[in-house]
Amino acid sequence: MAAQTKTPLLQVDSISKQFGGLMALSDVSFDVMPGRIMGLIGPNGAGKTTLFNCIAGVYTPTKGRLLFDAPDGQRLTNGFKPEKMTALGIARTFQNIRLFSELTVLDNVRIGRHCRTSAGVIGAIFRNKSQREEEQRIVDDAMRWLSFVGLESKAFYQSSALSYGDQRRLEIARALATGPRLILLDEPAAGMNPQETASLVKLIHAIMGQGITVVLIEHDMKLVMGICEHLVVLDHGMKIAEGGPREIRENPQVIEAYLGRGAAHA
C-alpha cells in the first residue's frame, strides 16, 4: 500500500481523557493516513466525540500525545486551542449542529474563511484596495464551497431556517472553508433519509477529491462500511479493534459490543 510509505497526517498516541472519576478515553492510539477516509465507530458513550474534541483542541488530553503533520513539519498539538488547530489545518463538525444560527448561510461560510485571511480593524475602517480585494476573495471562496455542498441557492437564507440536512451540509461547508487538511465529521448522516445519505456519500467523496483527509464518526453502518477504508472501534474509552471494513464487520468483539446480530449483515 502506498500509504505505508507516507508519514501519518495525525498520530494519536496513547491518549487518555478523564472527567472526574470517568475515564472517557484510555490509551487510545492510531494513525490517520493522508488522503484516506477513516471511520471511528463504537457504542454510545464510547468516547468518540471526546476523542474528536481532544484532537480539535476543545479538550486537553489527560495523558498521551497528539502529533499533527502540519505544513511546517511535525507538531505536538496537545493543549492547542481550537482556533490554533483550525489554523494548522484540522476542521470539524459537531454532533449537535452548531451553526451561527441568526446569520445568513453565506456569512456562516465567510466566517469559516477567517483563519485564512488577515484584515483587522484599521483595514475594515479604511477599506483600502487590498482589503476590498480580500473581501471579494472571501465571498468568492465562500460561494465556491457553498456550491460544492449544493447550498448556493440558499446563500441568503438565515441559517436556522434551513432543514436539518441542509444545516449539516452548511456545517461541512463552513469547515471546508477553513482550508483544512483533515476534516472531522461527527455523525454527518444522523437524521438523514437514505436518499439524503446517498448524496452525503457523494459529498464526502468529493471532499476526498480535494485532497482532504476525512475522519468520520457514524452509526449508519451502510454508510461507514461503504466509504471507509479504515476503521477504528472504541468501546468504553478503549480501542477494541482497528482494520478494514470487512475485518471489523466480522470481529466478534465489535459485533458483541456494537453491531449486534442484525446489523452485522447490513
Next chain:
Amino acid sequence: ASVKIAVAAPFTGAAAPYGDNVKAGVQIKVDEINAAGGINGNKLEVVWMDEQCDPKEAATVAPKIAQDKSILAVVGHVCSSAHLAALPNYVRAGVAAISPTATNVAISEKNQDRAGKVWSFRNVYRDDFQGVFMARYAKNMLGLNSVAVFYENNDYGIGLKDAFSAEAKKIGLNVVGEEAYVKGAQDFAPQLTKFRAANPEGIFISGYYGEGALIASQAKQLGMDVVKLGGEGLDNVDYIKLARDAAEKTYVAVPFIEDVASPEAKQFIEKFKATYKRDADYMSVNAYDATGIVAEAIAKGGADREKVREAMAGFNASNPYMGIGGKTVFDEKGDCEKPAFVKMVIDGKFAAAPKQMN
C-alpha cells in the same frame, strides 16, 4: 394676565423628599400671593421642573426654562451639583435663579456673566459658615472636647465637614475620626463601631436627616450615648420620627427658630402644619422666602428678566428682604449671610437650644 416662574427641583428619584419640601414652601407662598391679588394684579404661575438632582437632567431643564421667555426667574436648584450644571444656561440666557438650598462654595465663582453680573443667588448660607459655627458652638457652648465626624459623601457633606473640622482644629476641639457614608445608606454600624473605640463626646453629622436619624439610633444601639450635632440638613421632624428616643441630645444649626420668629413666620408654621400635617423644615422655609424674593423682584422689575435680576441683586444691607427666615442680604456674589440659631431635640420635639451663640 399672569407672570411665570420656574421651580427646578427633584420631584422624582432618590432626592424627591427634598423636592417635596421645597414644593410645599413654594406652594404656600404662591397661594398667598395669588390670594392677595397676585403681583401687580398678575397671577403668579409656577412651572414645576423635575430634575432628580441629576446634573444631566438639570442641564436639560435649564435651557428649557431659559428659552421660555415668559418665565421671569427660577427658584432652584436644590442640589449644588444640579445647580452648577444648570448655571451656565441661566448666565447665558440671562435669567436669574435663586437656590433655597444649594450650599456649595463653587457656585459663588461660576454665577457671573462676562460683565460681572450675578445671575444666581441663594438665601441659604454656605457650608463654610455653618461648619465653623457648629464647631464653635460645640466647643464653647456645649463644652465638648472630642467629636467624631460622620459625613455624607457629597458636595454638601464634604463642604460642611471640611469647614467644621478645620475650625475644630483651630479652636482645640479634638476630632477623633472622620467617616463617610453614601446617600441612601441604612447601615452605619461599622463606622460607628470604629468611633466607639475612640470614645468621643459627640458626633457631628454632616448630612441630611434621613441618614442622620439612622446614625443617631444606631449609635444608641451600640451604646453610644453622645451628643449629636448637625447643620440645617438635620432640621426636619422626620429626624425625630425616625430616630425616636435616640434623637435626644441633638443640636442643629438653623437659619431660624420659632422662638425668635416673626408673626409671619409663626403664621407660616401654622399654615404648613395644617396643610401638610407635619412641621416645616428649613428647606420649606427657604423655598417660601426664595419665592417671596422672586415675587418682590418681579413686582419691582416687571416682566423683564434683566430688571428682575437687578431687583434681586438690590436686596442689600440697606434694603434687606424680610422673610420668615429672617433678613436676606445678598453680597456681590449672590451669597447671603444669615444669623444662625441652634435647635435641639427635647422630649421628642425640636426646641430652641437654651444657649445661643449670638
Next chain:
Amino acid sequence: MTISKTIKRALFLAVLTIPFLPFASDYVLHVLTLIMVYMVLAMGLNIVTGFIGMLDLGFVGFYGIGAYTCGLLTMTYGLSLWMLLPLAALNGMVWGVLRAAPTLRLSGDYFAIVTFGFSQLVVLFLTNEIWLTRGPLGLPGIEPAILDLSWLSKMLNPEWDWYWEFIGETPYFYMGLAMVVGIFLMIRRIEDSRVGRAWFAIREDPLAAASAGIDVQIYKVIAFGVSASIGALAGSFLARWTMFLSPDMFQFWESFLVLCMVVLGGLGNMTGSLIGSAVLIALGEILREVLPRLGMPAETRFIVYGMIMVLIMRFKPSGFMPRIADAALQNPIIIELRRTLKAKGIV
C-alpha cells in the same frame, strides 16, 4: 437599496438644517445633542452587548473615564479638545483592554456583575479621590470647546482671525452630529468585515467560532477596546459641552439607560441603537411637556416612562430593528453577488 439611500441622504440633510429652523431653540438643540451623546454611547455598548453578546452593565465607567480625562486635562493643562478627543478615547481603550483581562473567562451574568462592579469602582474613585477629581464637588467651569485656526488664517491673511469659542448649543449640535455619523459609519464598516463577522460568530456560538479559527479571546479584547474608546469619546464630548462634571453623572443607572436603548433598538443593530436612544431621551422630554398639559403632576413622569418601556418591549420584544449583521447586506460585493445569482436564476 438605492431608494433607501436617497432617503437617508435626505434625512441627513434635513438634520443638518435643524438649527436654522424656527422651532430650534437652545432647549431643542440641547435635547438633540443629548440624544446624540446617547447614540454614541449606545453604539459603543452595542459592540459588546449586541455584537459579541456579553451583557455589559458597567459601560458607563468608560464614559466617566473619558469625561474626567477630558475635564481634568482641560482644567489643569488647558489642552485643546481636538487633542483630548483621541487622548480620552485612547485612555478609554486602555481601560477597556485592562478590564478585559480578568473578565474574558466569565460568561453570562457573572460577566455582567463584574462589569457592574468595575463601573461602581470607577464612580467610587471619582468620588473619593478628591485630590484629583474634586470628588462630589464636581468639576465646574470646564472650558467650552474652542476651535482655534488663527495660525492658519494668519498665514493666509493677517486680517483674519479664525478663532471660535463654542458657546450655545448649535456648534455642539454639529459636533455631536459629526461624531454620530463618523462613529456610525466606522462601526458599520467594522461590522461588515472580517472582524465584525468574528464578533457575530462569538455571539452566536463561541465554541463553533473557535472551531472556525477565530481567536475568541483576542476578538473579545478588540471589542472591549473599541467599545470602551467610543464610550470615552462620548464622555470627553460631554465634558466640554456641559462644562460641568460630577461623579453622580456616571452612576450605574446610566449604564442601564444605555442598555435599554440598545435593547429597545435591537441588539446587534447600529441603526437600532440610534432609534433606541432617540426614543428614550425624547420620551422623557415629551412626557415633561405633555403630562402637565394633561393635568398630571411632575411626579408622574416616570410612572408613565416605565410603563411605556414595558409596553415597547411587549410589542417589540426584539427591539425596533431586530436584524443583526445587516451592514453586510449593503456591501457592494454582496449586492453584486446577489445580482449575479439572480441573473443566473440561482436565488
Next chain:
Amino acid sequence: MLKVDGIRTFYGNIEALKGVSIEVERGEIVTLIGANGAGKSTTLMSICGVTPPRTGSVVFEGTDVTRMPTDRIVALGITQVPEGRLIFPGLTVRENLLMGAYLRKDKAGIAQDLDHVDSLFPILKERRTQHGGTLSGGEQQMLAIGRALMARPKLLLLDEPSLGLAPIVVENIFEVIKKINAEGVTVMLVEQNAQMALSIAHRAYVLETGKVTLSGDAKQLMNDPKVKSAYLGLD
C-alpha cells in the same frame, strides 16, 4: 384514539403543515415518514400543543385538544420523545427520569418503572448521578426515551428515536417499541430509518412538504415504488 383533522400550522408566515389528517387507532404503531423539512416533527408538536395549529382539529379519545395547553394534553396521556432530545442538562439522569413521571402520584409504580428503564438502558443506571448535559449523544437519546416511558403514556409520540444510536441499540429500541406496544401503549413513530419503522408499524403515512401524500398499510407501503426509491434507498 387520535384523530388529526386537516391541521395547518405556521411558523410566523411559513406554513409548515398544509392540512394534515391522520388517524391512530388504539394499540397501533403508526409511522410517519418523509424527507427533511416535510413537517413530521411539526405534526407531533402540533398534536402536543407546542405549536398549536391555526386551523383544523386534534381529537384525543373524544376530547378536543386542539387549543389545550401542552401540560393538559400530556395529562391526558400523550407523551413525546422530542426531536433533539430536549433533556434537562442541569438535572441528573435520575432527576430527568423522575421529571418524566411528574404527573404521576403512585410511588410504587414509579419505582417499578425506574427499574424497568434501568434494565432497558443499563448505561443510564451507571450514569445515574451525572448531569444530563454531559452524557454522550446516544446516552441522551436513551435518556429521552426512558423519560417518556416514565410517564406511562397511553399514546407515545417518538420523533426519530434511533437518531445517533449505535446499531445494536437501535435494534434494542425497536424491540422496546414493539414491547411497549404489546403492553398496550399506542405509538406514533417518526423515523428517517424508514425501513425499520415500516417493518414494525401497522400503518404509515408519507408526508411531503406539509401534506400527506400517501397512507396505508405499512407492509404495502414498503413495496410502493415511490416509497422505495425516496425513503428506503432502494432503486
Next chain:
Amino acid sequence: MLEQQLINGLTLGVIYALIAVGYSMVYGVIELINFAHGEIYMFGAFFCATFITVLGVPFFPAIAMAMLCCGCLGVLLDIIAYRPLRKAPRLAALITAIGMSIFLQNLAMIIWGSRPRPFPQEALPTFFRETAFSFSGVHLSWLQVFIFALTIVLMISLNLVITKTKTGTAMRALAQNQKAAALMGINVNRVISFTFLIGSSLGAVAGILVSVFYNTMYPTMGYNAGVKAFSAAVLGGIGSVPGAMIGGIVLGVAEALGAGYISSLYRDGIAYAVLIAVILFKPTGFLGKSVRQKA
C-alpha cells in the same frame, strides 16, 4: 471591636441574604434578573405598615397579609409583564424588569409620598428592642436574633423545597428547557407563578424586617437593596438558595470589616472588590454550577 464588626457584618449580611433569596429563586427558574424585586421588597414594608396603621392589624398578621399581597403583586407582575415575553430574547425581559421597577418605585412615591417614614413601632412586640445576648461588649437584640433565626429557617425550608420536592425539581427543569418541561406535563406558567409568589413574599418579609430594624422606609429603598442583593446572589452562585445566604453574609462582613478597618469611603468598593475577586477565582460564585454544554 472585631467581635462587634463581625456582628455588624453578619446582621447586614443576613439582611442581604434575605433579599437575595427572592432574586435567586426567580433567576433560578427563568434566568431573569428581576430588577423589580427591590420594589416588591419596598412594597412589602409599606403594605405591612399600612395594614398596621390604617387597618389596625397586629404586627404578625400584618406580616402575613403583606406577604400575601406582595406574593400576588409578584404573580401579577409575572402575568402582565414577563409572561408575554417568555419566548422573546432574554434581555427583553430584563428591560421590562427595569421598566417595571421604575414604574413601581414612582407609583409608591405617589401613593405614600417620597419622604422616609418610620415603621409603626407601637405595633412591634416590646421585647424586640431588648438585649437578648451580650458578650464582651457586644449586644444582640431580640430583633436581631429573630431576623437571624427567621432567615435560617427560611433558607433551609426553601432549599428543601427546591432540591427535594417535585415542584422544586420542576422549577429547575423549567429553568433549563421550558418546551421540554411542558412536554413532561409541567404547567410552566403555574410553576413560574408559584416561584414569583414565594420569591415575592420572601421579598416582603425582607422589606418588613429591614424597615423594622432600621425604623425607616422610603420608596427608593429597593434600589440599593436590590443592587446589593443581586451582588450577593451572584457571589453565592445565582440560582442557589444556600449560595445566596453565603453570598449575602460574605458581602455584609466584607463591607463591615472594610468600613471598619480599611476605609468607609470605599465601603461599597471593598464589597465589589471582594465580589469581583471571588468571581474571578470561582467564575460561577460559591455554589453556582456551570452546566457546560457538550461540544
